[in-house]
Amino acid sequence: MPLPSFTDDFPAWYQEVVRQADLAENSLVRGTMVIKPYGYALWEAIRDALDLRFKETGHQNLYFPLFIPLRLLEREKEHVEGFAPEFAMVTHAGGEELGEPLVVRPTSETIIWDTYAKWVQSYRDLPLLYNQWANVVRWELRPRLFLRTTEFLWQEGHTAHETEEEAWEEARRMLEAYRQVAEDVMAMPVFLGRKTPAERFPGAVETFTIEALMRDRKALQAGTSHYLGQNFAKAYGVQYLGRDGEQHFAEATSWGASTRLVGGLIMAHGDEKGLRLPPGVAPIQVVVVPIFRNDEERGRVLGETERLAESWRAVGLRVKVDDRDDLRPGYKFADAELRGIPVRVEIGPRDLDASQVTVVRRDTGAKSAVGMDAAATTLTALQDEIQRSLFDEALAFREAHTTRVGSYDELRDAIEDPGGFVFGGWCGDAVCEAKVKAETKATIRFLPFEPEPTAGPCVVCAQAAVDTAAWAIAY
């Protein structure tokens, strides 16, 4: 089945890619999804890349329960108000109405900090550098596979520190971990910055974000890291005896990234033919399609194909031989393209006669003949080349869709065309922020860490700017 054109109808294209490439499908309860093996493999690759960086920075995994007593959530006022509309609550269990409703976690700060209160007595107990891989539930009105589902998989890091400085460093360190995974593994360039108070995590003092640009020119928040100050420590009574002999509240951070990243991966690189996966996350890096016309050729080709595939696996490539008996090569080519496999190798009688294989890049479509002996080296080098090339292409696309403006008219125009990110001065007033949102649907995605001196006055009200803001229409 051909895909809908992604320039004409991007949402339809997205939905069909997810379906046809066997990534996921909707399940019975609205907003819930079944993640299928190929889609889950993408998540595993992202998860492993993140987990590796968490461990490298000294974190350990642990696990907290799914259910949280409602009263526990209510202790941090801003936090509970922020999440209350999205709660899924359990009111009945064991055949009776519960004395106290249980909230299915929308995030775990509350139960974790309530527990940390028992674990933290002294400065010697700090820092706590913990992370959990879990599912969470936020009741969604407008679900979309991977991008916004009622239940999703994610990781949430929750750390406790002795000093404010340490906690700020932690929040920035984990933002950097997200940047690395997005850019170096997923080949998805991201901007880093702070959120405005309106877009901040409920209960946070500061929220940092990585923001990516999708091929329909909409922005995607791809990961967030929060400096929580002492808000949760105070609400849940996490105090320690300090080096100075006094009681102090612990300093906190939290940080999360979710299965939404799979959606970002699809939308950052996809094209008219389907997915284009960077080798860093591709479950299959090389697909081999054997070609033959009769039983004699079949035996010859399949034998050689398996031998070559094994030699490529031996150098560390993830190789799959598409030996499905009932499908013709043309179908397999299209199928491999749909699934975004970075490199396709065709091996047929003509190749065998010339001691070569035919190599086709998914990202550019370029086809070349490579001698069998050199193939392992060539294929390995190609993975790096494609990884880099996808990143460069995405970066060029983002640069072509990033504008700097000095007035409200320019802002409006730039949101329409070229779309993407629009940088301009901002006075810091939520009224100006809300006005832009109401009139253009664009929100402030982030405030860059380094304000741009050229940004000029607030593009909305012309008062003095205190920040540069990056506006975009977002998912």
Added chain:
RNA sequence: CGGGGCGUAGCGCAGCCUGGUAGCGCGCGUGCUUUGGGAGCACGAGGUCGCGGGUUCGAAUCCCGCCGCCCCGACCA
């Protein structure tokens, strides 16, 4: 919750206005021929027509009620 639309085979749809015993494409199964860009032919399997009630000799079709889903408006990884 306000506005618009849709429920018929695994998926996408036609049939409904003008009642007469359910059809098309894709997919699925078997066989033969095919195989370097999404194969062809033949045969075949598969349906409580969203649910309940009513009108009628007869309802996917007409009437009443209900349920569910999708799209557009206020929040969110």
